[in-house]
Amino acid sequence: MIFRQLFDSVSGTYTYLLASRPGGEALIIDPVLEKVDRYLQLVRELDLKLVKAVDTHLHADHITGLGALRDHTHCITVMGEQTKADVVSMRVSDGDRITIEGLSLDALYTPGHTDDSYSYVMGGRVFTGDTLLIRGTGRTDFQNGDPRAQYDSIFNKLLRLPDETLLYPAHDYKGDTVSTIGEEKRFNPRLRVKSIDEYVDLMNGLNLPNPKMMDVAVPANIRIGLHQDDIARKGWAVSAKQAMDMRGRSDVTLVDLREKAERERHGVIPGTLHAPYPALQENLGVGGMLHALAVDGGKRIVFYCAFGERSAMAVQAAQDAGIGTARHIEGGFDAWKKAGGPIGA
Ligand SMILES: [Fe+2]
8 A cells, every 4th residue: 555645845735645555556545736747747657547536624734636636637626515615526425435456545524723624544544634743732723613513523533533544634733643542542632621611612612823825725725626617618518407408419428537436326317328527538539438428429429527626537538538528517516406407326
């Protein structure tokens, strides 16, 4: 397994690059915009294919690298369903699993630092974002932070993991790199409280200054979406309403790019073909399923995904592969649902 802990000294952020093997798929957690070139270089050097980029929460102290990594690698961007970030490709909720080849992360909803904070458990490791830090806890005084929720997240979720679980936070300002759940139980001063009320008082009494980058980082991190407008301007987008009229036409095939778990949880547009986004290049190439449909079968492919982000990238890829008739549903399945389109299982 490949496990790299990378550090941005300006914001004190830890970023994690994970893969099951050299030459395989990789996932990155909490990338920082200014370090994107370094990550891409490392991904190349280790012969990896970056397929997913995850933010544990909406950061206030640095601009996320999610958008830039997506633009460079066409990876899937992932955050929790509560996030205010405009468009991420995939949204997870408590208990969901994020998978790449040979690895999986279990999503644990741990609000408190923000209302979109998630921790991710992978085997004997937990990535705690800013919920539980080494000998500290993330502040709870902005971005819908809530010390009561954080107490619950820490005491009733994170501290219930086995004591030997390795704890990897999103930040450290003292130079510590890793701890364990058992160690934090014993030595984290913020956790030496006798009640939830005592914790709330402690957190509410911190009186911290706002992060230097907050006024820049939060607005930037809310707008990381790929510009679906650009795809629409090229005439490659259809609205959910238009897609409803197209559905069932013999010359049109609707193609669902989402993963199996997303389809099971949210439902599907009835009568659509499933071709998950990670296999897109293969499917578009000569001999691939979508190539055969569009080029040999003369079908117009209309892609969709959860919010229109993966499908916008897919339209571009299809156009690049010479499939000029490809379109996507702007706003994805979310827009379809809002427009009252039929939903199947
Ligand atoms: Fe944070």
